[in-house]
Amino acid sequence: xxxxxxxxxxxxxxxxxxxxxxxxxxxxxxxxxxxxxxxxxxxxxxxxxxxxxxxxxxxxxxxxxxxxxxxxxxxxxxxxxxxxxxxxxxxxxxxxxxxxxxxxxxxxxxxxxxxxxxxxx
Numbered sequence: 001x002x003x004x005x006x007x008x009x010x011x012x013x014x015x016x017x018x019x020x021x022x023x024x025x026x027x028x029x030x031x032x033x034x035x036x037x038x039x040x041x042x043x044x045x046x047x048x049x050x051x052x053x054x055x056x057x058x059x060x061x062x063x064x065x066x067x068x069x070x071x072x073x074x075x076x077x078x079x080x081x082x083x084x085x086x087x088x089x090x091x092x093x094x095x096x097x098x099x100x101x102x103x104x105x106x107x108x109x110x111x112x113x114x115x116x117x118x119x120x121x
Contacts, residue, residue, distance in 0.1 A: 024074045024099075024100075025069075025070060025072050025074065025079070025099045026067065026068060026069045026070075027067075027068050027099060027102055027103055027104060027105055028065055028066070028067055028068070028103065028104040028105070029055075029060065029065060029066055029067075029068050029104075029105050029106075029107070030064075030065035030104065030105070030106035030107065031060045031061065031062050031063065031064055031065065031106075031107055032062070032063065032106055032107060032108050032109075033062060033107050033108060033109035033116065034062055034109055034111075035062055035085055035086065035087060035089070035109065036059045036060065036061050036062055036085070036086035036087070037055075037059060037060040037083055037084070037085060037086065037107075038059055038084045038085060038086040039052055039055070039083075039084045040052070040053050040055060040060075040068060040081070040082070040083055040084075041053065041081075041082040041083075041084070042070050042072065042079050042080070042081060042082075043079065043080040043082070044072065044073065044076055044078075044079060044080070045076075045078035045079060045080055045095060045096045046080070046095075046096075047080070050082055051070065051072075053068050053069070053070040054069070054070075055068065059086050065106075077098050077099055077100035077101070078096045078097065078098055078099075079096075079097055079099050080093060080094065080095050080096065080097070081093065081094045081097050081105070081118070083107065092116045094118050097118070097120070102120045102121065103121060104120070104121040105118050105119070105120055105121075106118070106119040106121075107119075
């Protein structure tokens with residue numbers, strides 16, 4: 001992963017959006033990047049105030065998934081998602097993810113294009 005986070009904005013790869021989860025902002029995060037995730041942070045869209053979410057584990061290993069639950073304004077659907085990698089790579093950020101319409105986010109990394117994408121369901 002040469003320049004994992006060098007892209008100014010990671011590409012969002014949208015899938016068919018599913019219904020909002022009953023608990024509002026909660027979602028399942030899958031890691032299919034080939035790299036381990038050290039932490040996940042959420043922020044209301046456009047805010048500089050990041051809050052770390054509890055993954056229930058020290059890291060999210062490649063090939064695994066975890067339920068993400070965090071407290072935020074339930075009337076605010078759009079959130080920024082920041083992933084910090086277990087290895088020494090720059091963080092990757094996705095902006096304005098509509099968590100009112102997303103119940104699952106799977107992260108992918110393409111070595112050929114050096115892009116990290118998020119598949120939203």
